[in-house]
Amino acid sequence: MKITAKLAYSQLKINRSRTLWTLIAIALSAALTTAVYSFVASGNAMIVNFLGENYGLYGKSYLVLLMIPASIFGIIIFAMSVTVVSNVFRISAQERVTQFGIMKCTGATKKQITDTVMYESVLLCAIGIPVGIGLGLLLAFGGIRVANHSLDDLNDLAHIMINEINLSLEFVFSWQALLLSASICFLTVLFSAWFPAHKAAKVPAIDCIRGANEIKIDRKQVHTSPLVDKIFGFEGTLAAKNIKRNHRNFRATVISLSVGVILFIGLGELGNQASAIEDVISPDVDQTVISEYISAYTRDINKVTGRKETTFLHPIDSECGNSVKQKLEEFENTSIFGIGNDLDTYYAVLPQTLISAQMRDALEDEEQRTDELEVEIITLDQENYAKLCQKANIPLGSTILLNHYRYNDFGEEVNLEPFSSTIKEVNLVKADGSTLEMPIQGILTQEEIPKELFYANTNPVRLILPRAMVRGYSWYCAPTNIGRFIEYSNRILEDSFPSDADSSYMEEGFNTRVYKINDYMKVMNIAIALVSVFMYSFVVLLMLIGLTNVISTLSTNVLMRSREFAVLKSVGMTPESLRRMLNYESILCTVKALLYGLPIGIAVTCFINLPIRSMFPIPYKLPWLAILLCVMVVFFITWSTTRYAAHKLDNQNIIETIRSESGR
Amino acid sequence: MAVLEVKGLTKIYGNKDTKVTALDNVSFSVNKGEFVAIIGASGSGKSTLMNLIGGIDRPSSGSVIIDEKEIFKLSESQLAIFRRRNIGMIYQFYNLIPTLTTEENIMLPRLLDNRGDDKDKLSSIMGMIGLSERAKHLPSELSGGQQQRVSVGRAMINDPAFILADEPTGNLDSRTSREIIDLLKFANRSCHQTLLLITHDEKIALQADRIITLGDGKILADEVMKS
Ligand SMILES: Nc1ncnc2c1ncn2[C@@H]1O[C@H](COP(=O)(O)OP(=O)(O)O)[C@@H](O)[C@H]1O
Ligand SMILES: [Mg+2]
Secondary structure: OHHHHHHHHHHHHHHHHHHHHHHHHHHHHHHHHHHHHHHHHHHHHHHHHHHHHHHHHHHHHHHHHHHHHHHHHHHHHHHHHHHHHHHHHHHHHOOOOOHHEEEEEEEEHHHHHHHHHHHHHHHHHHHHHHHHHHHHHHHHHHHHHHHHHHHHHHHHHHHHHHHOOOOOOOOOHHHHHHHHHHHHHHHHHHHHHHHHHHHHHHHOHHHHHHOOOOOOOOOHOOOOHHHHHHHHHHHHHHHHHHHOOOOHHHHHHHHHHHHHHHHHHHHHHHHHHHHHHHHOOOOOOOOOOOEEEEEEEEEEEOOOOOOOOEEOOOOOHHHHHHHHHHHHOOOOOEEEEEEEOOOOOOOEEHHHHEEEEEHHHHHHHHOOOOOOEEEEEEEEHHHHHHHHHEEEOOOOOOEEEEEEEEEEEEEEEEOOOOEOOOOEEEEEEEEOEEEEEEEHHHHHEHHOHHHHHEEEEEEOOEEOOEEEEEEEEEEEEEEOOHHHHHHHHHHHHHHHHOOOOOHHHHHHOEEEEEEOOOOOOHHHHHHHHHHHHHHHHHHHHHHHHHHHHHHHHHHHHHHHHHHHHHHHHHOOOHHHHHHHHHHHHHHHHHHHHHHHHHHHHHHHHHHHHHHHHOOOOOOOOOHHOOOHHHHHHHHHHHHHHHHHHHHHHHOHHHHHHHHHHHHO | OOEEEEEEEEEEOOOOOOEEEEEEEEEEEEEOEEEEEEEEEOOOHEEEEEEEHHOOOOOEEEEEOOOEEEEEHOOOHHHHHHHHEEEEEEEEOOOOOOOOOOHHHHHHHHHHOOOOOOHHHHHHHHHHHOHHOOOOOOOHHHHHHHHHHHHHHHHHOOOOOEEEOOOOOOOHHHHHHHHHHHHHHHHHHHHOOOOEEEEOHHHHHOOOOOEEEEEEEEEEEEEEOOO
């Protein structure tokens, strides 16, 4: 074996615990990289499977869609690995400065010095990367099984809502992915070792010899504020001095810990926001099942007016909606709430004086015109329409205006009455320019409107007509036996709207379906759960990489100072006092990590909330729980590692330590 | 014949305000087989001189010629290779690589040259320094005197033009010191090894063929002893 390789090997052997932790770090980053690329390979296979032949046509864009998250994860892994691994090599090289000096005096060239450090990295890779790749494949395999579990549920739900889809991830063993992750990891480690190696080689021999193991200490570096002394006593001052002196060694630790804090707080916030969105969009009704008919449409520009004109291929009228309702009600005395609507055909022109000031502000906020308001035409089944007329104290056959508008004022939900109660008629205009004077006989306010009529994406002007031709119709109900009702309802819809099983939605011109209201929520839940599982696993593994660094830095730091500790002990520092000093060190380290991590983490949560706030009424909340948890976890990590190292130190004999260090 | 020629060697540390002239225009030459002791008070420039001759530091002006080669005209890696083949260096502390065995430490200059195969040379050196039984030991398992003997062995492994020793006994008790000096003297006498020994101990210096006395970076005296 070459002498440089041999020196590298013995360096690895001598500091076994550090070698072990570094190996773990390298293996973990290889594992993560492999897992990410395996997922890309499997995802790619799934898309090919799902989209079939067409994939070739759009393939590039889907692949890009896969590669973007993969590269982001890749960059994060790379950054973390470089921070951690280069720190190990820097400390390892720094410890051997005098050794390099001796080698230079015996005639080692710069390249040979560099080589000893680089060989170290090559040896570590030779073990770490294969282990990591094996681990990564296992991870991908397990992950894909977990994903398939959820995908099965997802497929079941999707069957009801959309047509046939069958998503399933298959574990794909891809040589390219393996090769790619192995070489990326190898390059990462080489890259991390290269700078410390070159720096070590550049130190002149004379400095190595003269410096004789003493890190040059500058007065400023060990200056601590008297405040520390007042609060923490002499031990606190010693702890602060040590952290200041070794701030470069601690830097990687602080970075790892703060990145962990940032990721956890950010991830926690993502989860919170997802469930908040779920709350907002889940309908607030006592109904459980929706049967639905919806017509396809085409959209053109009207030649005369130049406006967008929507044509429904198979619109449905109130009579039809009502007769289906009656048929559905034959099922075990189920009562049905039938509602049809059309959001596209009319717009309204109203005198501005009839529009409330609040509404004008709201429309301005949403960048909608106030002189032309979009209209929603609603029709209800006869029974429920009659009930509403009674409530509003108006005769059957009246047109009712729903005087309520809900909008999201940057995170705050606002409910308002858009129109003056003196409104007597609206002027409805179609895309072709034809107009219709619509008298209004009744007005309902927020409290009087049935729950079924509160859904997302309504128009400013909402009119309930006694009868109308609309795009779609929904029948809400809460049957006692949901499963049987779904079967029954499917049959009724099939009879009422016969369709050819082979033709698509556009060919047919309409679509029907029956689903449970919380199915959408379930799909979203599964998707959120799936994504969170993956994100959390990723972050946890990433944090483990960081943790290896925290452990090796903190324990090396304690061991490197064993002589200093021995001196402190020999002048009568009690073990309790020594322990207190180490505790203060972990506190200071924690505080530093939190000082960087918390503000950035909180900023990240604000950033996550920002786009969400503009879409949903979800205000920003400080994630107190996540913050508290982070503080505790970070402190626990630093405290337990320092304690572990100190425990190892306790077994050391004072005289032994002093002699072994000076006699080197 | 001169193996070493030092011409007008000057070394100035620091900048304008903190200027220290550690070596001031020092010139001398050493012949093959000579045993030269360099003495002087602490801070007189002995280590500075030794580091310059060994080529691990660069002078402010002047030149060092070893075997008719001006070492400061070599590039850094050329100088490193030249050093491992032509100069043996011994220091007071930190001489050995803690992770290598006695044998490997001795062979280090050759291993760096990828020539680790000369078993005869190794065993004769091991015999000379009297550590044949300790070949596989690590430095931490040797006493201070034994460690220093290993450095002497390493300095001699490549039959260098000369050995430079900077207070090799400074850290040892008087009996062990004598052993090391005897070892160096033996190398000088029997192998005609040229030897430059830096010391502040007059008694040790008196055993040399020639004594150069430094003071404030200048040569105060250069006297040949009769043996
Ligand atoms: N790196 C340095 N920077 C500044 N001054 C130095 C440096 N090295 C040595 N000196 C000064 O040069 C002088 C000679 O030092 P040195 O050669 O080590 O003396 P000796 O070995 O004889 O005790 C001393 O005054 C010392 O302070
Ligand atoms: Mg000296």
